[in-house]
Amino acid sequence: MLTAKQNMIECMKGGNPDRFVNQYEAIQLLFHPFMFANPLLQPGMEDVKNAWGVTNTFPKGVPGSFPVHTPDKIVVQDIENWKDYVHAPSLDFSQEMWDQCKAMYDAVDGEKAFKAAFVAPGLFEQTHHLCEMVNALTYYIEYEDEMHELIKYLTEWELKLAEGICSNLHPDMLFHHDDWGGHDSTFMSVNMFNEFLLEPYKEIYGYYKSHGVDYVVHHSDSYAATLVPSMIEMGIDVYQGCMETNHVPELIKKYGGKISFMGSIENAAVDFEGWTDENCEKVVRRVCEESGSKYFIPCIAQGGPGSVYPGVYLSLSNAIDKLNREKFGTENPESARLPLQIMF
Amino acid sequence: MAGIQEIYELVEKGKAKKVAAAVQEALDAGCDPAAILNEGMISAMDEVGARFKNGEIFVPEMLVAAKAMKNGVAVLKPHLATGAAGAAGKVIIGTVAGDLHDIGKNLVAMMLESSGFEVIDLGVDVSKEKFLETYEANPDTKIICCSALLTTTMPALKQTVALLNASAGRENIKIMVGGAPISAAFAEEIGADAYTEDAATCAQKAKELVA
Numbered sequence: 001m002l003t004a005k006q007n008m009i010e011c012m013k014g015g016n017p018d019r020f021v022n023q024y025e026a027i028q029l030l031f032h033p034f035m036f037a038n039p040l041l042q043p044g045m046e047d048v049k050n051a052w053g054v055t056n057t058f059p060k061g062v063p064g065s066f067p068v069h070t071p072d073k074i075v076v077q078d079i080e081n082w083k084d085y086v087h088a089p090s091l092d093f094s095q096e097m098w099d100q101c102k103a104m105y106d107a108v109d110g111e112k113a114f115k116a117a118f119v120a121p122g123l124f125e126q127t128h129h130l131c132e133m134v135n136a137l138t139y140y141i142e143y144e145d146e147m148h149e150l151i152k153y154l155t156e157w158e159l160k161l162a163e164g165i166c167s168n169l170h171p172d173m174l175f176h177h178d179d180w181g182g183h184d185s186t187f188m189s190v191n192m193f194n195e196f197l198l199e200p201y202k203e204i205y206g207y208y209k210s211h212g213v214d215y216v217v218h219h220s221d222s223y224a225a226t227l228v229p230s231m232i233e234m235g236i237d238v239y240q241g242c243m244e245t246n247h248v249p250e251l252i253k254k255y256g257g258k259i260s261f262m263g264s265i266e267n268a269a270v271d272f273e274g275w276t277d278e279n280c281e282k283v284v285r286r287v288c289e290e291s292g293s294k295y296f297i298p299c300i301a302q303g304g305p306g307s308v309y310p311g312v313y314l315s316l317s318n319a320i321d322k323l324n325r326e327k328f329g330t331e332n333p334e335s336a337r338l339p340l341q342i343m344f
Numbered sequence: 345m346a347g348i349q350e351i352y353e354l355v356e357k358g359k360a361k362k363v364a365a366a367v368q369e370a371l372d373a374g375c376d377p378a379a380i381l382n383e384g385m386i387s388a389m390d391e392v393g394a395r396f397k398n399g400e401i402f403v404p405e406m407l408v409a410a411k412a413m414k415n416g417v418a419v420l421k422p423h424l425a426t427g428a429a430g431a432a433g434k435v436i437i438g439t440v441a442g443d444l445h446d447i448g449k450n451l452v453a454m455m456l457e458s459s460g461f462e463v464i465d466l467g468v469d470v471s472k473e474k475f476l477e478t479y480e481a482n483p484d485t486k487i488i489c490c491s492a493l494l495t496t497t498m499p500a501l502k503q504t505v506a507l508l509n510a511s512a513g514r515e516n517i518k519i520m521v522g523g524a525p526i527s528a529a530f531a532e533e534i535g536a537d538a539y540t541e542d543a544a545t546c547a548q549k550a551k552e553l554v555a
């Protein structure tokens with residue numbers, strides 16, 4: 001039996017995976033020092049200002065934290081003078097902090113799982129975290145120059161972060177977050193997306209890949225089918241979070257071999273009050289049947305191993321293991337992977 | 345001279361900075377304010393809504409069009425008969441208790457306003473009692489729109505609709521629901537009158553419901 005990591009590689013290259021990849025089993029999400037200087041919020045933490053000055057909140061019972069944008073809390077009060085408001089946080093960390101993170105990387109069995117550097121939020125998200133969503137989307141049309149400048153500034157900061165991560169931690173995978181759409185549509189047209197985000201992301205992902213990272217997983221739990229050609233050009237290997245609205249089987253047929261798709265299990269289909277193991281299994285069977293084991297990883301759409309309702313993520317994993325046992329005769333998959341990482 | 349067609353084009357293209365001057369110029373030239381509103385701006389937003397629904401334009405284009413219309417209405421409002429700007433009727437809108445996601449709700453509110461409705465926006469995390477209280481304070485309300493983006497807030501949507509359904513005057517209002525996890529079947533199950541999947545369709549459906 002292949003290890004979870006070997007199996008995911010076979011899946012991504014369209015080789016000979018010996019079973020379905022089981023959600024995040026082959027991806028160990030790991031931290032870097034900035035995440036300790038700018039910690040992710042835990043459920044119940046509300047109105048916490050981050051290192052960029054963005055106020056975030058994470059009420060209990062929602063899938064993740066999000067920024068608060070009452071008028072007084074919007075960082076960029078004047079887009080024409082955004083430089084007066086946006087001040088990139090320092091990325092100068094002590095060697096001791098890097099070493100602490102490196103120890104976490106070293107503790108991961110690299111035969112069984114990728115050591116994935118987790119980076120969030122991405123460029124687009126950061127623009128609307130700083131400006132507020134409606135403002136930001138409007139600025140992409142009304143203040144093109146300023147938005148290009150802001151994205152350049154954010155890109156330079158991300159590149160400096162990438163330099164620190166690659167030189168100190170040596171990940172073999174990047175898990176990068178940037179939501180580019182809603183359930184049924186992208187936030188912006190392909191042309192606008194390419195005009196603002198394609199080159200910056202080519203630069204960022206190109207840097208990681210030329211400094212030891214083998215695979216880039218990009219998270220956007222949304223519709224983004226029209227952006228797939230741009231994703232491929234950026235160097236994304238796995239589009240994580242792809243919702244069913246993307247018509248994943250068609251994407252696999254069209255783009256398999258250039259990119260893989262990880263998702264299809266939307267939270268709305270499985271992760272709700274009164275959820276059941278039976279329903280989780282039914283959804284797993286359906287998406288696996290539709291998309292197969294090459295270029296496709298059945299996975300909850302949200303960005304990270306977990307679910308809103310405790311138990312759902314594990315139920316989905318159990319269902320995939322069950323299907324693998326039936327379809328591929330896979331026994332004892334635990335021996336080929338690390339203990340499942342369930343973060344929330 | 346700016347005419348109604350030019351105002352239509354400015355709104356459709358989202359030229360927010362130019363619309364106010366064009367509206368003023370049209371007024372100075374003697375154009376009928378109601379025609380500027382209906383044929384110039386609301387018609388343009390209908391077209392914007394249709395193009396959004398068809399996937400020809402996206403949220404940024406719709407936002408700048410709505411902003412352009414808002415700027416135009418600000419100039420036009422003193423010249424319109426009282427209530428003309430919200431002639432389609434009054435709508436109460438908000439996200440249900442526990443739901444803090446307002447992007448979709450804001451888009452719906454903008455499209456409703458742009459379609460001639462007067463919108464009372466209660467914001468996010470609105471209790472069912474607040475929806476009812478606002479309706480009781482505004483008995484001429486035609487539609488109440490409630491949204492839930494999360495599976496965790498679907499029960500709150502159900503409770504809100506149940507409370508409104510039990511209220512006096514229910515027969516005089518329509519209840520519309522929306523949000524990513526919501527479906528037409530769920531809307532029917534909880535007793536709402538309509539579900540729409542995007543802001544443009546919501547505005548269109550709202551007009552049908554009050555016609």
